Amino acid sequence: MGMRRPERPSVGEGLGLPVNASPNLWQAERGFALLEALLTIVILTFGLLGMLGMQGRMGAVEVEAFQRAQATLLVSDMADRMSASPFAVCNSTAVTDAERSACMANRLQSYVTSSALGTGDQQPADCSATAIGAARDGCEWSNALKGSAETTGTSGVGAMTGARGCIEQLQAPDPSAGVCTPGIYRVSAAWQGLSSTVAPSIACGTGSYGSNEAYRRVIAARVSLPLPLCK
Numbered sequence: 001m002g003m004r005r006p007e008r009p010s011v012g013e014g015l016g017l018p019v020n021a022s023p024n025l026w027q028a029e030r031g032f033a034l035l036e037a038l039l040t041i042v043i044l045t046f047g048l049l050g051m052l053g054m055q056g057r058m059g060a061v062e063v064e065a066f067q068r069a070q071a072t073l074l075v076s077d078m079a080d081r082m083s084a085s086p087f088a089v090c091n092s093t094a095v096t097d098a099e100r101s102a103c104m105a106n107r108l109q110s111y112v113t114s115s116a117l118g119t120g121d122q123q124p125a126d127c128s129a130t131a132i133g134a135a136r137d138g139c140e141w142s143n144a145l146k147g148s149a150e151t152t153g154t155s156g157v158g159a160m161t162g163a164r165g166c167i168e169q170l171q172a173p174d175p176s177a178g179v180c181t182p183g184i185y186r187v188s189a190a191w192q193g194l195s196s197t198v199a200p201s202i203a204c205g206t207g208s209y210g211s212n213e214a215y216r217r218v219i220a221a222r223v224s225l226p227l228p229l230c231k
Contacts, residue, residue, distance in 0.1 A: 060194045064217075067160040071189040071219040074144055074165065078187045079223045081137040082111050082167075087228075089133060101175035101230040108173055108183045108225055110134035116164035116190070116205055118145030141165055145189070160191030160217075166204035173227055180230035188220040 090103035111134045117123065118141075124130070125148070127139035145163040147156025166188045173183030190205025192215060199213035202220050209216045 064194060067191055067193075067217070068219065070158075070160050071163070071191060071217070074141070074159065074163070074189050075187050075219055075221045077144065078137070078141050078165065078167065079221055081141070082108065082185065082187070082223060083225060085133055085137060097229040097231065098175070098177065101180070101227045104227055104229075105173040105175045105183065107133060108185075109169070111137070111167050111185070112169045113138070113165075113167045116166050116208070117142040118159075118164040119162045120164075120208070160189070162192040162205075162209060164190045164205045164208060166190070168204075170222070173225070175227050175230050177231060180227055182224050182226035185223045185225070186220050187223055188218055190216055190218045193217045 085107065087104060089107065090100045094100040094103045115121070117138055121142055123139045123142035125143060127136055127143065130136045130139045142165070143156075145159055145165050147159040147163070150156070150158030166186075168186045168188070169183070170186055171181065171184035174181035186202075188202050188204035190200075190202075190208070192209045196212060196214040197217075200216060200218040202218045204218055204220070205216055206213065
């Protein structure tokens with residue numbers, strides 16, 4: 001008689017495990033792997049959304065900074081115009097120093113605006129026919145506020161969004177002999193901001209950018225213009 005070969009025990013036999021445990025374990029591992037993949041996708045999605053939000057905020061900050069720089073240049077431009085124009089004209093038209101001082105005081109007064117220049121005003125696009133002095137300077141400043149320095153097609157894009165400019169008198173010049181009070185003015189530039197911050201106290205552009213004044217931005221400069229020929 002030949003010898004009988006002993007049978008090998010099945011996997012799990014004698015360990016208290018069912019013979020078909022391996023497929024169940026494989027399915028459980030597959031389920032955990034799928035769950036991990038889903039969690040990874042969710043985490044990556046939130047991370048990408050956060051990066052997009054940060055880029056959006058950085059873009060808004062850059063736009064606000066650009067508009068503020070443009071407003072500063074425009075305010076400086078009008079301040080320079082006010083400083084130069086009356087003296088050049090009055091020196092050539094008046095005879096005595098007293099007449100020149102009175103001429104300068106009157107011409108400075110003509111720069112004060114009753115309503116904002118720039119977006120929405122009635123100033124012409126061509127200022128060549130406008131009288132030299134405050135009228136011409138106001139016309140050219142209005143066009144600069146409308147972005148005429150840089151255009152895309154027929155639209156001016158060289159200034160702030162909805163830019164407007166105002167000139168207020170804080171102290172009237174007095175050319176009287178022995179008084180010689182300088183004229184003091186506030187030159188302001190207003191525009192539409194991208195987000196709500198704090199409503200400015202300066203009135204330029206009030207009500208022009210919707211009901212929420214916290215979207216309105218204003219930059220202003222105080223300009224003191226003496227009467228150098230006044231005695």
